[in-house]
Amino acid sequence: MENSASTEELIDSLRSELHHLQQRIHKLETENAELSVQLSNCVCQKTVGSDKLDCSHSIEEMKSLKLDNNNTLSGISDTAMNHLPKRYVALKVMYFGQRFYGFAAEAQMDPTVESEIFKALQKTRLIFGDKKELQYSRCGRTDKGVSSVGQVIALFLRSNLKGTTSNNGYSGETCAEESICREIDYVKILNRALPKDIRIIGWSPASTDFSARFSCLSREYKYFFWRENLDIMAMETASKKFIGEHDFRNFCKMDAANVHNYRRNITSFMIFPCDERFEGDQLWEMKVKGSAFLWHQIRCMVAVLFMIGQGLESPDVIDELLDIDRTPRKPQYKMAPEIPLVLRSCEFEGLEFMCSSDARQDLHTHLEKEYRGYKLQAAIFHEALLSCSSVLYDYNQLNGRTKKKESAHIPLMSRPTEPSYEERSSKRKSGAGTKR
Numbered sequence: 319m320e321n322s323a324s325t326e327e328l329i330d331s332l333r334s335e336l337h338h339l340q341q342r343i344h345k346l347e348t349e350n351a352e353l354s355v356q357l358s359n360c361v362c363q364k365t366v367g368s369d370k371l372d373c374s375h376s377i378e379e380m381k382s383l384k385l386d387n388n389n390t391l392s393g394i395s396d397t398a399m400n401h402l403p404k405r406y407v408a409l410k411v412m413y414f415g416q417r418f419y420g421f422a423a424e425a426q427m428d429p430t431v432e433s434e435i436f437k438a439l440q441k442t443r444l445i446f447g448d449k450k451e452l453q454y455s456r457c458g459r460t461d462k463g464v465s466s467v468g469q470v471i472a473l474f475l476r477s478n479l480k481g482t483t484s485n486n487g488y489s490g491e492t493c494a495e496e497s498i499c500r501e502i503d504y505v506k507i508l509n510r511a512l513p514k515d516i517r518i519i520g521w522s523p524a525s526t527d528f529s530a531r532f533s534c535l536s537r538e539y540k541y542f543f544w545r546e547n548l549d550i551m552a553m554e555t556a557s558k559k560f561i562g563e564h565d566f567r568n569f570c571k572m573d574a575a576n577v578h579n580y581r582r583n584i585t586s587f588m589i590f591p592c593d594e595r596f597e598g599d600q601l602w603e604m605k606v607k608g609s610a611f612l613w614h615q616i617r618c619m620v621a622v623l624f625m626i627g628q629g630l631e632s633p634d635v636i637d638e639l640l641d642i643d644r645t646p647r648k649p650q651y652k653m654a655p656e657i658p659l660v661l662r663s664c665e666f667e668g669l670e671f672m673c674s675s676d677a678r679q680d681l682h683t684h685l686e687k688e689y690r691g692y693k694l695q696a697a698i699f700h701e702a703l704l705s706c707s708s709v710l711y712d713y714n715q716l717n718g719r720t721k722k723k724e725s726a727h728i729p730l731m732s733r734p735t736e737p738s739y740e741e742r743s744s745k746r747k748s749g750a751g752t753k754r
Contacts, residue, residue: 402446405477406453407504408530410520410671411435411469415460416657417515421469422459431516432456435471438511444475444504455530457664458537461614466661467519468538470669472530478502505673509680514688517681520671528666536585536665538607539616542592542658544599548627550589556626556633557587557604559640560619567739568639568648569619570612574742577612584608605662620654622730630727638731647735 413431423432439445445452452473460466478501504521512518567580586607594601604623606616622639625631638645737745
């Protein structure tokens with residue numbers, strides 16, 4: 319009986335100690351979160367009587383308390399996060415679009431480039447709040463399969479520096495050079511959390527009135543293609559007709575519900591060869607620059623140029639399609655494939671994108687590794703092509719069959735047409751009236 323009573327007393331004592339320990343742990347976690355917030359608000363203070371900056375009192379503590387091995391904030395509640403310093407930042411983004419359903423997260427299917435970026439931003443705890451609170455903007459909405467080496471987004475990100483973002487950029491207690499050196503390495507941290515086909519290639523401080531969409535001065539696209547038997551001279555002649563301000567409603571996918579102005583300004587359109595060759599053929603590219611573009615505009619322009627290059631259409635067909643009084647309805651034709659299209663760059667005034675030397679080296683190493691991998695795949699496909707040469711006879715010829723004839727080309731101006739903008743708008747308005 320005595321032994322039983324002693325055991326029960328020991329158990330009660332252990333339970334009591336465990337309860338006290340749990341309370342102590344909870345209190346320490348709360349203090350740790352509060353300390354993390356205070357440490358994150360620390361800035362470099364000048365040592366008395368010295369021109370050197372002494373930040374050793376906070377940096378290591380902040381690293382140990384706030385970041386785990388994946389550069390992710392831990393042990394801080396959402397409430398505490400809201401008190402951390404932040405700054406408005408523009409990020410330059412590179413991505414390879416083959417596996418994505420476009421850039422914008424509003425797409426009906428996943429994955430999208432935008433959704434993957436926000437997963438990385440949340441994982442690294444660089445953001446807190448929704449897109450509206452973050453004042454998020456993007457330069458463009460590239461389609462499914464389209465790539466970019468110069469997409470730009472802007473939003474508020476967590477900062478290492480004390481201060482707030484003003485309309486003239488970062489406003490804190492350190493000079494501009496010091497603020498850059500002390501700032502979070504956004505490029506390095508995000509690239510460790512992103513999938514291998516998305517990379518951040520630079521960041522820039524931005525004013526809070528900056529918009530990645532509306533502050534963009536120009537956008538430049540490239541479209542790659544094999545020359546084959548295309549008449550490049552005819553294509554160049556036709557492409558020059560795009561330059562200037564025109565109504566491009568016959569060279570886009572019309573969105574009458576949201577877009578009412580189809581006039582866009584093309585500042586340059588060039589076609590030139592690349593260094594890549596294969597079995598006597600050469601890779602070429604079209605480079606198109608303009609202030610802004612309509613939905614599918616590049617791919618529609620390229621599709622018509624291909625018809626001209628094949629000798630199926632005259633360069634003058636461009637004039638007819640740009641004349642909306644003469645051609646108010648778009649002829650039905652297929653767009654050019656999406657994979658060869660790349661958003662090359664977006665131009666802004668006052669932005670200077672940068673990254674640390676470590677982040678730049680990591681990016682170079684990553685891209686070189688990917689490039690070598692794709693070259694190896696190309697070698698394997700080339701080997702497969704060579705193996706096909708061992709097939710000596712045409713099965714159709716042996717059986718007296720003839721090859722299937724290709725369908726005859728129907729001139730663009732003789733094809734069935736899509737509804738005009740006015741017809742679409744009228745139908746939409748009448749439909750809305752019927753619903754009421």
